[in-house]
Amino acid sequence: MLIRETIFLAIRAIRRNVLRSSLTILGIVIGVAAVISMVTVGSGATQKVTDDISGLGSNILHVRTGQGMRGPGGARSSADAFTMEDLTAIRNGVAGIVAVAPNSQTSKQAIAGNSNWSTTVIGTTNDYLLANNWPMKDGREFSDNEIKAGGAVCLIGETVKEEIFGDESPLGKTIRLDTIAFKIIGLLEEKGQSNFGQDQDDVVMIPIKTLQRRMAGNTDVDSIIVSVKDGVSTSSVQSGIESLLRERRGIKQGDDDDFHVRDMKEIIETVTGTTTVLTALLSAVAGVSLLVGGIGIMNIMMVSVTERTREIGTRLAIGALENDVLLQFLVEAVVLTSFGGLAGIVVGLSAAALISHIIGVPFVFTPGIIITAFLVSALVGMVFGYFPARKAASMNPIEALRYE
Numbered sequence: 001m002l003i004r005e006t007i008f009l010a011i012r013a014i015r016r017n018v019l020r021s022s023l024t025i026l027g028i029v030i031g032v033a034a035v036i037s038m039v040t041v042g043s044g045a046t047q048k049v050t051d052d053i054s055g056l057g058s059n060i061l062h063v064r065t066g067q068g069m070r071g072p073g074g075a076r077s078s079a080d081a082f083t084m085e086d087l088t089a090i091r092n093g094v095a096g097i098v099a100v101a102p103n104s105q106t107s108k109q110a111i112a113g114n115s116n117w118s119t120t121v122i123g124t125t126n127d128y129l130l131a132n133n134w135p136m137k138d139g140r141e142f143s144d145n146e147i148k149a150g151g152a153v154c155l156i157g158e159t160v161k162e163e164i165f166g167d168e169s170p171l172g173k174t175i176r177l178d179t180i181a182f183k184i185i186g187l188l189e190e191k192g193q194s195n196f197g198q199d200q201d202d203v204v205m206i207p208i209k210t211l212q213r214r215m216a217g218n219t220d221v222d223s224i225i226v227s228v229k230d231g232v233s234t235s236s237v238q239s240g241i242e243s244l245l246r247e248r249r250g251i252k253q254g255d256d257d258d259f260h261v262r263d264m265k266e267i268i269e270t271v272t273g274t275t276t277v278l279t280a281l282l283s284a285v286a287g288v289s290l291l292v293g294g295i296g297i298m299n300i301m302m303v304s305v306t307e308r309t310r311e312i313g314t315r316l317a318i319g320a321l322e323n324d325v326l327l328q329f330l331v332e333a334v335v336l337t338s339f340g341g342l343a344g345i346v347v348g349l350s351a352a353a354l355i356s357h358i359i360g361v362p363f364v365f366t367p368g369i370i371i372t373a374f375l376v377s378a379l380v381g382m383v384f385g386y387f388p389a390r391k392a393a394s395m396n397p398i399e400a401l402r403y404e
Helices: 001-016 020-024 026-055 084-093 125-129 144-149 158-165 208-216 235-250 262-309 309-317 324-357 365-392 397-402
Strands: 062-065 097-112 115-124 136-141 154-158 174-177 180-188 201-206 223-228 260-262
Touching: 001 324, 020 026, 020 262, 020 324, 026 324, 026 365, 026 397, 062 115, 062 235, 062 262, 084 097, 084 223, 084 235, 097 125, 097 158, 115 125, 115 158, 115 208, 144 260, 154 174, 158 180, 158 201, 174 201, 180 201, 201 208, 223 235, 223 324, 235 260, 262 324, 262 365, 324 365
Parallel strands: 115 201, 154 180
Antiparallel strands: 062 223, 062 260, 097 115, 097 174, 097 223, 136 180, 154 201, 174 180
């Protein structure tokens, strides 16, 4: 009963000067709103990054020449390219693999009729689609004969289709990559932009041997994509690939690799960790507003104590205990900051929803941060309201009644 009456008294005291009370809690509102919006948007960005990378395949290993980020001197420019024999050796010599795909790329001008478009040409096999979980929207994949013989056929992405053929179906039509004519046999399902802003649909895929013989003039494979079976450890497959390639490339014990194998799970963990740290940093900066708001609460409560000195003296004179006065002003400060916390939650969620929509990340509702923000706002009122409440409770009743 005492607490309920104290809360009613606190609300009545706040309502005496609504404008001043509103301005007082503005810092709390801004602080809570900033923290909630930063954490919510950061969580959405983290989820989008994770989903985008997972869309490329979470059980994927990318094998590239050079030392990558691990080597002390960076990638070796003199490292030999991979060959199709390396792919065969990996497929036959390492257990737990679903698909092994070559990946060689070049940029070409795609031309059909009066339309042309600069795009990326990928030389690969059907395993590329399997490894990257990339289904066909229309048409078919490469036949075994087309892959072995290096047929002049291609699969195109949605962007290439729209830029060159518009709303028309591209199947069966011919497209020239510079001077070489290719028959379009398939249209790839739309993938959209990658996490790094690259349009994944701006691509033309051709058999790897076609690219090697008719464009590159060699038998090199730029990189290898390996898809690992579900339930199989990617780290064990990675170790198997590294051991096999060291042997095939004649790397002696103790010498650095002239290639590197990158696990997509490691990339997901690294990017997720980075976005989490950035979110925490931004939230900490936004949390400074709570400190500023707390100082504002202390300041206005000190003014309130001074204005109500005679009221305090009267209560003490008629028998109120110091703890009663302390509790009254402490509850008043907590109620004030709690109102600010509730308003901040509404503003923060609204701002987060708007920002998420603008930048194109999912809105991730996190109950934990909402509860934490409200409790912190109440704690700020308790901490910064204690000193003014202590000052009010320690007043001499006689001196307080004499105050003008």
